[in-house]
Amino acid sequence: MRFGLRWLLAAWTVVVLLGAAGAAGPVAAPVTDGGTSAAALSEMFQRYGDTSGAWLGADRTASVALPDGRRLWLFSDTFLGRPDPDGARPRTADLVHNSAIVQDGARLETVTGGSPARPASLVSAGDDQFSWIGDATVRSDEVQVLVNRYRRTGQGPLDHALAGTELTTLALPTLAAGQVRALPVGAKVSWGSEVMVDGEYTYVYGTEAAGQMKFAHVARVKGTDLGQAWQFWTGQEWSNRAGESGRLLSGVGTTYGVRRVGEQYVLVTHENNLMFSSDFVAYTAASPTGPFEGPQYLFRAPETDAGHIVYDADLHLDLARPGSLLVSYNVNDLDEAVAYADASIYRPRFFEVPWPPKRAKQLPAPPAAVTAVPDGAGTAGVSWKAESGLSYQVYRRDVTAGQTHFVRLPGEAAGTFRSEFLTNGHKYEFGVTAVDRRGESAMSPVAGMTATVPPPPAPTLVRADPDNAGKVTLHWTEVPFVQLFKVYYRDLTTGQRGRTAAGAYPGQSATVGPLRHDHEYEFTAVAVGGGGDSVHSKGIRATAVVAPPAAPSIPSAQTRPDGTVLLSWAAVGPGLGYRIYQRDATAGAQDWGPPGLATTTQFRSRPLQHGHDYEFVVAAVNDGGEGARSPVVRVRAQLAPPGEAPTRLRAEPKGTAVELSWRSQATWHWIFRRDVTAGEKEFTREEIGAQGDEATLTNLVAGHEYELAVAAFNPGGAGPRSESVRVVVASALPTNLAAVATGPGTARLTWRETRTDVLYRVQMRDATAGEQWRTEPYPVDGNRHETFMLIAGHRYEFRLQVNDLTTDPVSVTAQ
Template identity: 55%
Template structure:
């Protein structure tokens, strides 16, 4: 709900009503493929009643979008209209028209309108796990939507960035404004760039193309007032340099941006009609006003005159709140303003029980307005006085302009201290020349005016009367009581306090030993629901009344012990086999605060019991490491702080692998002693492979697979015959079989040849031999020959385990040659270089 909350609603599972602030203080993924028309065509003008009905029908039947706020629109070059929303509820409705508590909630989205119909919801994430269209820039941050424009073939959307400042969803602070861009016509995200502006003004309340410039309006929140600002760029591209209106001219410094007028909402509309500019907003000079008003000026920078009261939203009479008015000139019928506004309720249970509450409404107003002849209007009241009575009231009195019993009087008020630039209507017209204005703020200066109302119209205002309010603090609320629910929630009730509209609720957790209370809610009603409380823990609550004179003392504290019923069995469990042998499970989420446990059994293998549960934080799971062509049964259990609920109804699916189609490439073979080191490349990292070989020297014609499969892109083949030539190939493999063989390579394993052989004559017919090791797990054989006698090579009869040996019983005076080979018991290496020695 728009950036408009002064308080926080402590509710579990649903983002609280952040619209309260404005009212009090004033990778692209979609559910379906992008809808792109075959040919461009402009959306025709459309009536307000039809637009309201379109969104009601789409929310009820689309199964994609059930409600949202902000409601900006932009016409795309192909004729489609894109509706942009900030806080958005997704998912289908329930048959009774309610919104399920498990409905997905995101901070921004869009809906595509084509040929007069709403066609598609656009958001980020996936259909199973939707996310905001403009994703958060960091943890505990998010974007709310401003207005948008088209520059060339790019959609530019102004978004305001917020940071959470506490544990409650409404604890947030403005950080700045960014520009999100999307390629057209597919609405593909192309960028998100921060704009060089600060955090005082949320820019994007309106984007207005006028002449050679594009004007960007923004809103500044200052205490309980909101003020309009304006910047501009040359041309249509919002990436161009910005300059800001200073009340005397334009400056490149945002710090010099001047206030145009007070009483605007976070969103408002500005449109040029003829030679004048009209600004339409929900009246924010008065708390919770249901009035939509217009201000006019001869320039987009003002000064603005008004207000001109256009419409009083009837939803206010039903206890709802209205906010964020906007204009949609591209769809308006001639001679009319097409206005949207948003609706919500202080009790979030209402927005769930009746999904139609949280949707835009549209209305049309004839413009320019017909003005009464000033000569026909009644005269204004005279001699207006305003006196503070010390109770937060101003007693007004005036002299009636005549004795006409049909005359009525409308009171108007301006809070001078708060910086309000225009007067606002207070209450309904009265028949007597006197009035008591209440809900004033202590120490604030107020100005009052009164107009005369008759069948001929409303008079000019009287001269203003000024006074300073004196307001004592209110008494503490009484009758505070707390009732625990079954979902970790507590409903708190208290009695009304006269002349108080606002209350603050604080809580502390007695079970965890919290010593100080923390603020959990600023609220306007006399009952509120608090969620996300921990099962079995006791909480203490107090209520403070906030009046014009300050805060009351805290109420008498009350306690409640939270209870969380275990969740029901998940529904909608489905199991879909994938080509990689996994099975994808999905089910209907039960909302925040719930995790899940997935269990399975192999039906084909005869397993009778479910296996160990696999935890999941969301409503999806991928079952892995399954046996090909086996049928599996799955169930899901939901778990919350109250424990585990019952199992879902089981589903079955058969795991099936598709044999690999990928062929390994770049196979290389590095021979070693009785082994070959193989390496290869794969287009898919990881995975399993089968290695094949054949002994060409032995005449083998067919490949034989190695007994052990390989995970990765390398393998060592052992127990090969040295000196034999082998051919090798590799294939990717899974449980369905092997894929195509790689190109083969050949290699011949060889034992390493000893090196560094030396021979030293020792005397007595002995020679000492030594050499360097050829490697582990090898032994050596010595070969010798008496060259004096002309002998051929003969082996020494005994193998040598070490790298040295003494040859004995040699003939003195004869020359001998020696060489050494490495052996492994099945083969010998090539001999070392021979060495010669004369025996002594």
């Protein structure tokens, strides 16, 4: 299974940003001065999971009272959404590895990381890692939360390893997430099973997984700041070195509760000295560091009668009714199909028991003559002298595994008992108690033995059921005294020879995948028993099937100022890719063309043609191919005009032209000009835009002053203009114009050119005769001009014209 993984590590030891994910939910269980009942809390979470539409179920279930009266519930693996009408958990339900629920009076609200459209874990980890929530404590201005980070070591649900413990903070009263920082406490113990403030210290309890056992550890900090230096209990004294932390007792869960009740410290845990136990037990001590005595059996979870498993425990002493302990625990199922078929399974449960427990003044005597004898099949025969009228309970302790306390074995006996699930070469101790209507006796003297356990037989694979999501569920027959199996596969289609490990699985089934569509695989299984691993089972074959995914719902389309369109849609399912098709409806396009690709539920198109209507569809893709396309969404592309004006405009006259330069991020620009000399009041835009950040203006009037400006433009329009500059176009008029009579009826004009690319028009008149100015018919090139047929004695005036400018006149009297 690939969900609700905390229960697996609880049963097997083989191995903040904040954003509301849902609106305020149903009415919560009332908390009064008299406390809250276990039934009310269990019902509160069942009702919220059924009706909130935000939270389907979770495990861990730590609770912290906030200073303003609210309560913060912290969870690890959490399913989001709402159940199907038949009460099943949808296969498409989002899973995050940690979350919270804020209880404000009678209202509940789910809190995750990410966004409502894309929820994420409250505390995120790196790639191929995830974080499970530990306990928390409240300081004056913040909630400090311990989180344990795990890395994946394989494909199976048990294939994880502790990577370290981190501390994150939530600000009060806003619960805004602070930084997550690693604590220098090593990776042997998952710290945060419990946080208990007691006197001048805050005690932090943790769990060490070692083989098939779990051991409690304790550390402390001075005051209430978990970010300060930690000290670790070695078993004899406090040490500053995490590696010297010592074991307190065995058989705790990943989560357990510790609180001071009266003069005693009470530790409540799921019974983990025995796999898949239905019992919850208490240990007591006079000190936070122990030694702890017990166990005292508190409660048997009824969910195990339906084949479910229970795990983890936490004390909620501030919610308990007077004279009782209030304990939460978690429920799941080894069969993934069962867990998905009923969303109510994977939700917190609560029980309450009177405390301190009452004891009878007179109890039966313990049995005598207890013996324990191993057999060759991996079991032990326990016998004792039985008496009529009494029933008996058998207890066992695995000395070799370091088990610190005896565990009660399921079932009653009347003189003989067969103990199963032993480990080869381990030394065990057995004790027996007598039970009558008055209660249970003290334990008998113990009997010891060393187990002889052969490797188990290989399981028989009986069925391989492919689903339509690329997964294959394997089923095998029961193997006596075996609860753990390793699964392997090889891809026959690709000719794979060696086997690929698919992980370790408890129970009698495993779901492997996703696998490649239309590939045939061979699967084998290995039984893991107290005598080691069996040989591989005979292979069973199946062809993986991946059905194309369903069509996404109609996407939303949001135009962007850069001319792109941002598409968003609801996820069809986990692990899918998407193809996005578009066509230009304004241009009459009928074909969708090649698709864009996305691995998330958002896609941004390339810049589109401004003012055109575009149509988009989205299709989900998996190994089985492309699914049906979504309904069409239509949107008009809009490109915003440039928002910034060009800067540093410069104008340099080059003859009758002007060279412009400027700075701008845009590509195209309009040039605006105004002829100041001609008295123009308004700017005129050039007809052709300029590409880049420079341009040359021609067709200017020599000698005129111009005011110039530049503005960037795109299909959406023109942006703001730059600051204007003024420039005077150089005059083309020559200087030093002179006229000399050169002979009868002739004269010569000479001048000095200011430019060499100019043609001149010569104008003249007979001043003596009172003649008007007339222009010679042909333009003149160079710096001289000869004129003829002048009347002797008449005075003539001459001038040169360039464009609409003329020089001052000069005169000469003809000979």
